[in-house]
Amino acid sequence: MRSILKIFAKSPLGPMNEHMTKVKECVDKIPLIFDALYQGDQDKVKQIAKDIYALEHEADVIKTDIRDNIPRNILLPMNKRDFLNILSIQDSIADTAEDVGVLLTIRHMTVPEEMHPLLDEFLVSVMKVVNLAMKVVSELGVLEEAAFGGEEAREVLKMVDELGVTEWESDKRQYKLSQKLFELEGKESPVAIFMWTYIILALARIANQSEKLGKQIRGNLST
């Protein structure tokens, strides 16, 4: 049948939201895995790590699906390359969450008592950054309605600013936590310290990537 309605392509924003939800499920497991770690329940730690791994894979599938199915010549209200970038960054957050799971299971880790409170604070701050970033991503649909401009764009811009501040707060917590970690030099085994460094870096990477997500979206707003 002859119809010009084929000029309308399927918007990738819907699947993007699906991907975001999957990534969020991934990252939400992080507090749970550390809870299990505090309790010393190594089996539970392994189980949650497996869950994260499965969820990360599901996110990957969605991401590949989006990439494969987006027409080469699509006209979006934002730059297509920027859109795919957002997808990439979002996906890397899930990847890093998986990394955390791996790090906590390749070696039996225990949380040094002195580190516990600062680790908690750091975790909370990282989750804050992620959640805020997810909130920004969830605004994409509304932003699209407002053609990425106007008052809605200004509101999102404020959110991105807040995201930057929150990430900076998380950076400070990371610093304090790392300081505490190296105070334990001598008390804890060098390997443990080595591993905890990596774990802290991975958690910090989650916060960084989340901020990057917000910055990428910010680049597409016009106010």
Add this chain to the structure above:
Amino acid sequence: MEFGTITIVITLIVGAYLAWNLGANDVSNSMGTSVGSGAIVLRKAMIFAALVDFAGAFLIGSRVSETVRGKIINPESFSGDIQIYVIGMLAALLSAAIWTQISTYYGWPTSTTHALVGAVFSFGLITCGIHGVQWKVITNIFIGWILSPILGGLVSSLIFLSILRLILFAKSPITAAKRWIPRMIFITSTILLLSLFLNGLKGLNLSLQTWQTLIIAFTGGVIAYAISSNWMRKLRYFDEATPRSQRFKIVEGVFAKMQLVSAFYVAFAHGSNDVANVVGPISGIMQIAQTGHLDPNVPILTWVLVFGALFMALGTGTWGYRVIETIGQNLTGISPSRGFSAEFGAATTVLIAAQLGLPVSTSHTIVGAVVGVGLVRGMRALNVGEIKRVFLSWLYTVPFSATLTAIIFFIVKALIR
């Protein structure tokens, strides 16, 4: 007359078929988005679209029909052997009908207007050479083909930009909508009425002077303003009581109603411009059957106009549903504010072209309008590849149609003589 009843019967059958196809295939261009977004139920859409399509064809359709009938070819060149004109027009109709069928089968987004104008141009050229064609008219039509999508895009993007800046960008979109929508409706209604009554309503033999048109348009605009003001006053939603994302949904709900009107406006414009593809050739043939010669200044026979309009409306009302059902399911649904902008811009362009007697491609104009809105970040996702395919389709439509017409012409001439 050497040609007899058979020729007339064949002409009417082919014409009816072509008209029906025009209705069925093009209805999705006007009603597709509204049905897809759920603004109107399929059944109702078909019935009203058919009525409005008919109205456009009947009230305004004769202008472009006159152009197709006697202004593309040069009637003087045919005064020696008028039967050649009849054979030529029949060949053009057949060629356009065949082309439409092929395009429908393969799903190519081609324009019947392009095919038919190319066909008429072709037989004018091959029968009477350079003088068989009115080059000034052909040039104007060609310019119209280039300008209509551009103009459609311009008007549409302007409408959308004002919606964007005045309403969607505002701190309180619902309040902004209540304030600005009646004003927008005033302006768009006035423009609509101006386009509608620009040259009077030829179908009703109603001719209007400029001042009369202005008064009708302005009065209509004021009435529309009053109605919409009242409607906005009754809208029981407020920014303070609604979360931000919901506010846009409410505003879009208002535009959904407006988009319905603009969809019918497109159907009307389509009727006014596209019915000529059928009525032009047939009325020329009928005039010769009755009077023996072709007079381009005689108005189009009313019954021919009704004939064409009727079959087009039938096509819209019957087979159109199958087209829309398939389309509607695949459509992600464009926001009503965007749909309204694109449809209004396209319809106004096509209607004005119709008033000027210029045959333009309704589909190309609509695509131009959609692209216009898309370029100002209005469209969710557009397939640029398909857009290029639509715009370039006339490059193979016109040559193919011209060649096919020539072939059919020589066959029919051989058969009749």
